[in-house]
Amino acid sequence: MSETVMSDTAQRQALAEELDSFNCRIAQPTDGPLFTREPQSTMQAAHWKAADLARLLEKIGASIKLEAGGQRRTLRLANRGLPFGTTPTLWASIQYILPGEIATAHRHTASALRFIMQGRGADTIVDGERYEMNEGDLVLTPAMAWHDHEHKGDKPMIWLDVLDISLVRSMHATFFEGSATPRQAVLDIPDHSYRRYGSAIMRPLNDRNTPELNPLLVYPAARAQEALRLAAALPPDPFDDTALEYVNPLDGGPALPTIGTVLQSLRPGVHTQAHRHTGSVVYYVMRGKGATVVNGTTFEWGAGDFMAIPPWAVHEHINRSDDTPAMLFQVNDIPALRKLGLYREEAVDVAEAGRN
Numbered sequence: 532m533s534e535t536v537m538s539d540t541a542q543r544q545a546l547a548e549e550l551d552s553f554n555c556r557i558a559q560p561t562d563g564p565l566f567t568r569e570p571q572s573t574m575q576a577a578h579w580k581a582a583d584l585a586r587l588l589e590k591i592g593a594s595i596k597l598e599a600g601g602q603r604r605t606l607r608l609a610n611r612g613l614p615f616g617t618t619p620t621l622w623a624s625i626q627y628i629l630p631g632e633i634a635t636a637h638r639h640t641a642s643a644l645r646f647i648m649q650g651r652g653a654d655t656i657v658d659g660e661r662y663e664m665n666e667g668d669l670v671l672t673p674a675m676a677w678h679d680h681e682h683k684g685d686k687p688m689i690w691l692d693v694l695d696i697s698l699v700r701s702m703h704a705t706f707f708e709g710s711a712t713p714r715q716a717v718l719d720i721p722d723h724s725y726r727r728y729g730s731a732i733m734r735p736l737n738d739r740n741t742p743e744l745n746p747l748l749v750y751p752a753a754r755a756q757e758a759l760r761l762a763a764a765l766p767p768d769p770f771d772d773t774a775l776e777y778v779n780p781l782d783g784g785p786a787l788p789t790i791g792t793v794l795q796s797l798r799p800g801v802h803t804q805a806h807r808h809t810g811s812v813v814y815y816v817m818r819g820k821g822a823t824v825v826n827g828t829t830f831e832w833g834a835g836d837f838m839a840i841p842p843w844a845v846h847e848h849i850n851r852s853d854d855t856p857a858m859l860f861q862v863n864d865i866p867a868l869r870k871l872g873l874y875r876e877e878a879v880d881v882a883e884a885g886r887n
């Protein structure tokens with residue numbers, strides 16, 4: 532028996548060199564398995580604390596200059612289990628911009644979003660539309676949209692950037708173009724897309740836009756939070772409590788084709804049911820105090836913290852307060868997985884799983 536295996540092994544190795552010269556190969560005994568029964572992510576669950584991030588941001592603000600050419604000053608949320616990026620598909624960074632600074636115009640195939648964490652007085656121009664950025668606003672930078680930012684306020688400003696850089700890289704579809712002019716010209720109606728679609732319940736009569744490209748570039752905090760407040764009276768979701776996805780107003784699909792964005796609230800004292808799903812998630816805690824258990828590790832979080840949840844990791848959320856709801860902003864790659872037919876989810880009985 533073992534002789535047969537040995538000779539097969541020897542023959543496979545002997546063939547390897549010849550096959551290689553024709554750009555072919557056969558499986559070798561040293562290869563890992565072709566498939567695993569379920570996802571085995573190298574990404575590690577991670578938690579960043581607000582106080583640490585604040586200190587580090589101040590440090591990079593004091594020691595790193597913005598240079599000509601449109602560099603951004605960002606603190607990247609890294610993962611020890613990945614060669615780069617925050618999750619297998621997403622890059623999450625915290626952008627720190629000082630009064631008077633301009634992050635000059637460029638565009639890229641990676642889709643991007645900004646979620647404003649702190650400060651006021653900065654604006655962004657996206658494909659000729661200019662928006663002031665205020666706390667809790669979501670601004671989109673769809674693939675190949677020109678974008679630049681300028682801070683006209685008097686205190687540092689901080690926002691979250693999330694891009695699907697690792698997804699675009701894995702498909703070898705990276706394009707990047709810088710602009711000769713630092714800032715774009717602004718259209719006659721600078722908030723054009725918001726005036727057309729911002730209500731999300733009405734749209735202009737005889738509108739010719741089709742849903743393939745979400746035309747709406749900004750989702751103001753007040754409108755999103757009002758929607759969440761209304762939804763909080765509905766029966767909760769067992770896994771996410773109250774969670775609303777930012778949508779393309781033309782078809783109700785995700786705001787960006789590859790990236791999911793979600794505003795979520797956890798009722799006082801709630802402890803959600805555990806589940807797992809394909810796709811990775813980055814959480815930003817806007818307010819409240821609670822915990823998230825990821826594959827048995829408990830992250831105790833407060834306002835300003837970030838967390839990253841690997842694909843197929845079992846997770847559940849707890850609001851530690853008895854009287855105050857918690858609010859979280861969530862970014863995921865689930866729209867990309869759905870489009871590729873790769874989205875799967877299941878509830879997990881944690882007590883049952885623990886016994887096995």
Ligand code: GTQ
Pocket residue numbers: 603605624625626634678692694
């Ligand atoms: O502001 O355009 O954090 O292009 C990473 C890449 C921000 C941006 C990031 C970018 C930007």
Ligand code: FE2
Pocket residue numbers: 637638639643678
């Ligand atoms: Fe960019």
